[in-house]
Amino acid sequence: MKILKKQCVAFLLFAPLSAMAGTYFCGGNIVPESTRACPDGSIPVYKSVPMQPVQPVAPQNPPVQPTPPSTPQPTPKPPPSTDLSIYFGVWQTNVPGAVWTSPSTTPGYDNLHVSTGAVAGNLVIKANGTYTWASYGGKSGKWVNGDSEYPIVLIDTVENRQWKVGLDTHHPDGQHIYIWDGNAYYYNGKR
DSSP states (O other): HHHHHHEEEHHHHHHGOOEEEEEEEETEEOOOOTTTSSSSSOEEEEEEEEEOOOOOOOOSSSOOOOOOOOOOOOOOOOOOOOOOOGOOOOEEEEOOOEEEEESSSSOEEEEEEEEEEEEEEEEETTTTTTEOOOOOEEEEEEEEESSSSOOEEEEETTTEEEEEEOOOOTTTSSEEEEOOSSSSSSSEEOO
């Protein structure tokens, strides 16, 4: 009889720990749980929110509307720069490493995957509107003006892509860039 009481007490103590819910965010925007990477290349952030116990409401009272969790405000972006000289020069590029999870065959567990990055060669952006990139056999071509977030767009005739180049705002020194195809592939660059 004493053992049964101890098990009941343990269950009552640990039952509320599993009552958690949450949402994945990319830069302040809610994204589906299946999202593996944000458009800026970062990993979606999971924020847990304790679930509120449901209180019975008497029929004469109006229904209580649940309060949605507050969404974090996006971080402000720096003002657009018309001076492109910060992009000119040599950038050491790489494919960044990644960390992700996948469902396990054991219920309640996930597999953690960690991949290393890879060096992708130097990218040289020239003020005359051309570039060379020693990435995977080498490429060269012209670049054009982009938008305020990615002011330079490399025209890649080898892979038939347009690579958007923008400053990495996590490094305000101006010595780090993102190179993104606008879809799933991106590179990092540093001086």
